[in-house]
Amino acid sequence: MKKLSILIISLSIFALSAFNQKTDNEATMPKEKLSDYHFFEGNGSEQKPVTGVYPYSLNTPLFTDYAEKLRFIKLPDNQTVAYNDKEVLDFPVGSTIIKTFYYPNDFRKPELGRRLMETRLLIHEEDGWKALDYVWNDEQTEAFLEVAGDTKEVSYIDANGKKKKHEYGIPNINQCKGCHNRNEKMSPIGPSARQLNGEYTAWNMPKSSDNQLINWQKLGILTNLPAIENVPKTPVWNKPETGSLDARARAWLDINCAHCHRLGGPAQTSGLNLSIYETDPIANGIMKTPVAAGRGSGNLKFDIVPSKPDESIIVYRMASTDPGVMMPEVGRKTTHKEGVELIKEWIKAMK
Secondary structure, eight states: HHHHHHHHHHHHHHHHHHHSSSOOOOOOOOOSBGGGGGGTTSTTTOOBBBTTTEOOOOSSSOOOOOOOEEEEEEOOOOOOOOOSSSSSSOOOOOOOEEEEEEESTTTTTTGGGGEEEEEEEEEETEEEEEEEEEEOOTTTTTTOSSSSSSEEEEEOOTTTTEEEEEEHHHHHHHHHHHHHHHEEEEESOBBBBHEEEEESSTTTTTSSSSSSHHHHHHHHHSOOOOOOGGGGOOOTTTOOSSSSSHHHHHHHHHHHHHHTTTTTTTTTTGGGOOOOOOOOOTTTTBBBOOSOOOOGGTTEEEEEEEOOGGGGGHHHHHOOOTTTSSSSSSOSSSSSHHHHHHHHHHHOOOO
């Protein structure tokens, strides 16, 4: 275990060294403290963005051990974001995508405070996107650059009034690359037009009555937006009024799994494609045998067996917390029970 830890730290230091190497367009040097970037007022603990840093939210976000997230984008001066119909919006070089993970002390009463865990940055350099992670100290006064990853224990009261305690994993730089890998290049995952097509929602920010995309257009930072009724829209996974069971289940799989299980993703060799744009039932996993039927299959034969979730590998792996079995592999140490139930309900409804 000690050798493995040394290897991870060595790889992370190598990755950070590569980040710091100068190119023809000289990469931005990582800063030691999050506050050095001046994305937020003061030390950033209140997460109040300064002028030019824009908050946003996703209709159906990635699950990360029940952590809540605050998302922001900072664009270079006089630059705009280009609309993209299917993929993540085209953010110009010089953009930074900012995501802070936190736990309310009591999910029912956000006014009782919260614990900030980490703030992840994706910085768009001339040679591509770079990932950096800043971990908040126990005093909640500053977040410091962390390249080797970490594990912290968290405790809180959940939305049902139950006390929860579990480990929260902070990824190392190489793990960030694993999830954000698209055709061997780092790429953002969340802020697509379909995910932004809705109102902004976050507990500590004023709620806008405008659609986020329309608001960005009014602010002059989004170009080529078509009529909003022609823009695709991701339903909210746990709100039936926003979409059918099929649409909500596919949305959950798309954001949680398709960054790997898609063409160009790290798991494309599995033959399982969970992108919402994939229409082939076998590629979606229906009656598809796994490419590698090891321990991760749970001795089950097919990724998805219609009407039989308990015989479906996808459910088995989603429910597991065994590092050698669970999916997704990175970004969680707990099971998203509500997400598992959604997928089970979806499979049960299949004919």
